[in-house]
Amino acid sequence: MIEIDAISKAYGDVTVVDNVSMTIDAGSITVIVGTSGSGKTTLLRMINRLVEPTRGTIRIDGEDNGAIAPHELRRRIGYAIQGHGLFPHRTVAENIATVPKLLGWPQDRIDARVEELLKLFQLDPVAFGPRFPHELSGGQSQRVGVARALAAEPNLLLMDEPFGALDPVIRAKAQDDLLAIQKHFGTTIILVTHDMEEAFGLADRIAVMDGGRLLQYATPTEMLANPATDFVASLIGTAERPFRLLALNPVEKAMEPGVAEGEPISGEASQRDALAELLWSGRPALPVTGKDGIVAGRVTVDSLLKQARPA
């Protein structure tokens, strides 16, 4: 659990983070969104003390992060940034091994961990381990960057626009991978982005920042139903609201008994995908399959439309 307690950062007369308090549950994904200059990156960097706060405290699992030596604190916290920041003079394997090496892990444990992570990120350890960063594509570099951040098995992973430099297709894949990896390790993730789509796609809770202040800190559904300010509403995008809401819930929640023609859709797919499929194929209903792959019911345009407004 991360407790951010009345934290502020000022550079001279300019306050970039203004009295922000929030509590982040262990094992959750929190996304901090805001325009550039909103203070979101500064807030993130105060957690691993790349920036020292002017006032306030941050506690990680009850321990004041100001009481831990900065370099030791950072070895415990994963950190992935935009443009990956891989060390260009070190191989992929050496890059991933950075923090375990600093922590003095035995070599065989390091090797095993590097191999495990490369496999997890769908990079063949034999082919990619000895490569240098300039021999990787953008998507591969980004994966190695996240693997490096996770190498020392941190409970907490900070990510500063980690997918900012990726093209849309690879970006969507990277986001899916992140969700899978978060499930696998149960890591607490705090991610900064300016992309609302990304925030709604990943977050258990979203924190909206503007001018150094925390405007709203809520689950995506709450935020759609009750945006705290006009700014939050405009960030969500009025026209996007029904689709964002549909995207948050699985098809099975809108499923009703009955039969329908044609290709079925998985009950775990998002309601937005189901609606898109219905609209595009011109069908009135879709068969829905359960976890076992057997058709369990159907979903209709009407039932989906009912879900597209806050209850």
Added chain:
Amino acid sequence: MRVGLSFLIRLAVLLALATFLARPEWFASLLRPLTENGAPPVYVQASLLSLTISHLLMVFAATIASTLVAVGLAILVTRESGREFLPLSRSLVNIGQTFPPVAVLALAVPMLGFGTWPTLIALFLYGLLPIFENTLTGLTTLPGPVMEAARGTGMTGWQRLIKVELPLAFPLILGGIRLSIVISLATATIGSTVAARTLGEVIIAGLQSNNLAFILQGGVVVAALAVLIYDTLVFAERLAAQRTGLNRTA
């Protein structure tokens, strides 16, 4: 094929140089047309080989000292705590460069006497600037995300310097050392005016006795050494730059 050809040319230069230094008398008939009144075509007052070795040793000793001081100074002024010394060390190093080596010799001889030391000091001062400026460039133009990652992974200041900053700046530092060595190879010749044992001795003897053959053999040996060392270091820099994956050279 062009790489192969340029390599062969350098190999030929090296072989010719080695032959000339080992057996200068073999070239006597070649050099005789440059002499007048039956003057000797080959310098024999001292062995050319030993003069060359002494010349090189002096240059290398001075360059090692320049490197240690210049790199150390550049590291110091790029640390948080040493930043305020940057203008001061820039001026100091610049003075070393603007002061003519001849003047350094003239000032050093009364203090240190004739011989090797005044020349070493002149070469040392003269060699500081290229190494200092290149190291400074190398350490201050490191890619932002890489430095951010170095801090974010929990490296201490010392670990960042040793594991990230110096390895990435290395090709540029090597570039500075190369410039410094080449300047020193040429500058060392004037050391012979204050009795340092360098190839300048041959050139000065040629000037004093109006013997073009002496001037030419002294000058050509220095020039060949400079070209060969320069090319070797350029090659080493390319390798180092490839290794860093950054592709930055001076």
